Amino acid sequence: MKLNYLQLCNFRQFYGKTPQIKFASGDRNTTVIHGNNGAGKTTILNAFTWVLYEKFTPAFASPELLINQRAIAEAQAQQAVECWVELQFEHDRKLYQLKRKCYASKNSDRVQYSQTKLFMLVAGDDGRWYPPLEAPEDIIGRILPGSLHQYFFFDGERIDSFFRQNHDYNIAEDTKELLGVKILDRAIDHLKKAKRSLQEELQELGDARTKELLSEQIKLEKQSEEIKQRLAEIIVEVDRLESQKANLSRQLLEISGADEIQKLKLKLVKQQASVKKNIIQSKSRLKKLLSQDSYLVFIPAITDNFFKLLQTLRDRDQLSSGLKQEFVRQLLQQQRCLCGETLSPDTDSYNNVKSWLKKVELKNVEESAIRLETQTGKIESQSDNFWQQLDQQQEEIKHLYLELNRIEAELSQANQQLASYPNRNTQQLQRSIETIENQLKSLILEQGEHKQQQSDRAKELDKLSQKIARHQLTENKQQLAQKRITTAQEAIDRLSEVRKRLEQQFRLALEQKVQEIFSFISYTPYIPKLSSDYRLTLIENTSGVEVPVAASTGENQILSLSFIGGIINRVRQWSQRNTLMGYDSSTFPIVMDSPFGSLDQIYRRQVTKAIPQLANQLIVLVTKTQWHGEVETETDRRIGREYVLTYYSPKTNCEPDRINLNQENYLLVKRSLNNFEYTEIVPVEREN
16 A cells, blocks of 8 residues: 555644645655644544545544534535545555545534545546445455554554553454465354355345335435436646647747647656556457466366376276277177187177276267377476466556556656746746646546446445345245355365464464564564464563563654554565455555654654664654754655644744754644634755
8 A cells, every 4th residue: 555645625623625745655755744732633644544544543533523524614604614534645556546525515503514524536547536335334344444543543642542541452353364274254244144144045136125215216216317317527728728738839830949849748748648548458359368268277277187097097908999889889799809709699708808897988078088188188288388478468558567667757757847947938838737637536536436426326326226136035045055054164174273273373473573573663672472362462571480570661762663563564474475365455554643742752763763764764752952953964864854843823922943954944833814723834945
């Protein structure tokens, strides 16, 4: 899971639509967000958990009051105020756009809040956005399960509570989720439920909801018509903006000097479209290959059994070698053997020749065996060819993605050159083009949201229709259920054994990694121990006897960080080796709010060295006091992006506060001129 950007609108302290907070990755994988207490650091942390899981951290006060108070105060009566958080992220070469919304409206002397709604779009290879085929919650749950969010989005000052408080908290259950063992647990539970349901008498489903279906159908059709009308308006608006963009591009071509950059940009755009088209075609060929020829993967084992069977029949003389039934019968009828001996009935010679009929009971058995041998030999060669084609198609797709990345990097560079070109007209034209492109992106996203709503309504209608059809069960299903009971029990036993072995192996590897990280950060001789139920404790072994240690707040915080780092490291390795088990968990982000609050100078330095290595992306929210000193020194070389939260205070005696970053002063606190408190997000200019 790679985070691209986060954007807020009327979410707590953040009034209106904020700029996109873009996140660093790669070698400089750290994004730092500076802000004073109360400026919105915890709000940003909870923006992640809200948009992904609709959950909040314990330190997030009044979670029911999400919508910015200034936006509500400025709204007219009955006017809806929109609040949303948008998160764009990548996973497994797919780009996801996630947005969670809610509304508030003033009604007389009180404010009414709506239920939240979640929308997800997935980018296709053609550059357009489409609603997913599954529920957004299910997709998020596979990428990073909700029960584990506190490990990756957490308040650093309270991280020690993972192990110090709530003794009933079962870390084992959450760790199983990442490991994939939880999937086995669910599979076993589902099998048990299936077994119980199969043991019960099947009952017919009633059709009482048929009338409800018809009423719902009318409602959905009306809503679909409204959405269809809006989609038509979007198409018209997109065409208009595309025309404006083309006109601006032509104007850039007419400016001397900038025309060469614009020609290069247009060339890159064409190459980008061509590569995306080739990616779609390559994926289509890959799907066709898998759908038509993937059965060849299972053929070798079958052919091996076939050849063994033929050889066994031949060894037992049960398969004739050229001898035919007609020939044997002809010898018996003529009562003369090939050797010239007379074959009289009831004689030994007659009975010996007659016994050959048992070895050639089926006509043309040998010919059929020979034909099958030849055909299976061809199938084996086809199986090898299938793997070669599969590797070739995957390599081609990989090469196309690399080419697309190169083109997009050059395209981004061309845009930057136009935006910073000395000619003001060129800069203005480029800014206008970028504005239009942003409007187009918004319209395409809105288009995708409406298509998702249409798809959801269609699925709901189809689901209701299926419920009517399923009420007619046959006696054959009852008979089949009895056969399935035994199979279900066998599957439960096998999965239970697999789960037991996987969990033990992973727990030992996790304990080793936690010990390595804790030893790197801490100067104490204590050793973390992970029990069979994943209870993490510290022990001291200087006397040769393991003795439990009453850990301090700082040690508990380090222990928690070590546990998180151990989980991420081991699951990353585990998922690479066991891709069929569990989630694709090879990449993880960490978002930390005030991670250094309870640590002394030495621990702060060691933690600062360690945490950028724990995850593929690190997002740290810190105060000025937490930042300056060893944290700033150790983190600087890993920072890819940096932001400042400027808090606007309505207090008349407010004193401005600043922070110096890269030899530039940025305001942390400023006087508000409209009697409302709010926070602005200011990007920090850095020279990499």
